[in-house]
Amino acid sequence: MNMCEHCGGVFQNTKSLKRHQTNCTIVREFSFICDKCRFVTRDLEVINSHIPSCPGPDLQSQIESLRQQLCAEKEKISALEQIVKESPPPSKPKVKVKKSPSNKKIYRSVRNRVELSEEKPEQIEEKIRVAEGNINALAQNFDVSVKGTTDEIEKQFAILLQSRTYKKSLFAIKECRGKLLGKLNLPAYIKMIERHISRLENTFTKKKHEKKKMLSNISQALSPLDQRLVFYGNYYDTTLEADHIQQLKLSLKVNMSYSCPKRYVPFNHTDLYDKLYNYSMAICPIKETLARALVNPFGFSNVVYLDLGKSTETDPYSFYSLEKIESDGRRCWKMECRLDDFSRNLATHMKTYCVELFRKIYSDVFHDNYYREDYHNKAPICHQDCEQLLMNILLLSKTKTFCELLQGLIIKNCTMHPTELDKFNLTGDDKLHKRQFAQEKDSEDDMTTTIKRLFDELSDDDAKQIWEGCE
Structure with a gap:
């Protein structure tokens, strides 16, 4: 045959x-x-x-997959064991205690600990007005008409259907869409990219283009950033220019600022993760990403620092998250002592996202996840995006360092001035936790374990060599 x-x-x-x-x-x-x-x-x-x-699943592949799952579970267990270790043993009541109003959480004013501020509506309105002015000034970088720009894109799609040359129209579509990054939030911008790719595929299919030629043509209608956001084609062979990076950072800052509430709302972990989980984790340092997600530009952050007398500059402990708001307007704040547990939980989730993103990019480049010493030199994305991801992953693996970074960020940007409406469940320090936190250090084993999650069948020695080379 x-x-x-x-x-x-x-x-x-x-x-x-x-x-x-x-x-x-x-x-x-x-x-x-x-x-x-x-x-x-x-x-x-x-x-x-x-x-x-086919003989069926390769035993070695199954073992490696299970090993990856085991590493992740060990890391979770380690974090939970640390939390249990630092928690005082629970007291066991001899008799069953009926629930009563006295068993409810009690939130108290701190009028005897700090000077309370007066919450004046006109001052709040002025603060919001100033913040809006600053955000609007940043938004001027994206001063384009959404309707006019989308109309121009539609015009270029119509030309593509009739023309036998495509370069000019594809370039115009790319440039017009790029101007909308900042006018649209990131999820909406990504959906626009996906719609444009689908329309271009339909157009070139009608013109009976082969897949390779179609891929090449559509890539001309996408910037390196666009390709990364949807993992299109050979996105890993493109280079992100400084202006692409700056544009993404600015668009995220503007859109996240506009989406921030102009009032207090209770803290929610899911809302925070929704702001963090995007491709900027491969482009921006962790501190920048957290600042965009945690700091409310209007002054209504729901993770804050309260400057109590015993909370010192060298060992601050009085951090709080907004747990609930009562019907009478009272704001109930829950202590997040030293942000220790808070930062551990946050680091675990962010690290998982970063590891998965790193493995996705690496696999797209090499078609596997086996470690190569010179992988940085094999594709532009490896020494740009993967390198930033690696730095972020290592920082998230340094428990004490990450916690102190988060403390500094909140103290600098989210120190609160309480009013009569602000009530707190605790104000005193936990002496046991104070001693334990003082003795805590970053764990080399944690960094080694995390690096091993990036690659298949990586030895402890190779993993250690990787993170030592980044120090």
Whole structure:
């Protein structure tokens, strides 16, 4: 049988087959992977003959997958053990105590500890007005008409349908869409990219373009940042310029600022993670990302620092999250002592997201997750995005350092001046926690364990060498 090894086409004679293979590009650039055992080949005939006789899942791959899960579970257990270790043993009542109003959490004023401020509506309105002015000034960097820009994009799509040359229209679509980053929030901008890709695919399919040519053409309509946001094509071979990075940072700052409430709302972990989990984790340092997500520009942050007398500059402890707001307007604040547990929980979630993003990018570049000493030099994205991710992951693995960074961020930007409406469940320090926190240090084992989650079958020595090289 005269069958093309690339596309599976059948031909009457060898001459026809050879003539076809000269131009066949349908699957030449693709790899076929067996879902059962992960066997990889570029030959369609080989994969077709392999599937019926596939021995099943590769034992080594199963072991590696389980090892990855085990590392993640060990890290969670380690964090929980530390929390249990630092918590005082629970007292066991001899008799069952009935619930009564006296068992409820009590929130008290701090009028005897700090000077209370008077909450004047006109002062609040002025503070909001000033903040809005600052945000609007930043938003001038994106001073374009959304309707006018989208109309121009539609015009270029119409030209594409009729034209036999595409470069000018594809470039115009890319430039027009890029101007909307900042006018649209990031999720809306990503959806626009995906819609444009779908429309371009339909256009070029009608024009009977081959997949390789279609990929090349559509990539011309996407900036390096656009390609990264949707992981399109060979996005890993593109380079992010400084202006792309600055544009993303500015757009996130403007849109997150506009979305901040102009009043107090209770703290919610899910809301915080929604602000953090995006591609900026591969572009921005952790401190910048946290500042955008935690600091309310209007002065209504729900994770704050209260400057109590015994909370010192060298060992601050009086941090609070807004737990609830009563119907009469009282704000009930829960102590997050030294932000210790708060920062551990936050670091665990952020680290998981960063590890998954790193592995996704690395796998797209190399088609596996095995460590290569020179991986930084193999693609532009490796020495840009992966390097920033690695720095962020290591910082999140340094429990004490990350906690102190978070403390400094909150003290600088979210120190509160309480009023009669602010009530607190605790104001005193926990002496046991104070001693334990003073003795706490960053763990080398935690960093080694985390680095091993980035790569398959990585030894402890190699993992340690990686994080030592980043110090």
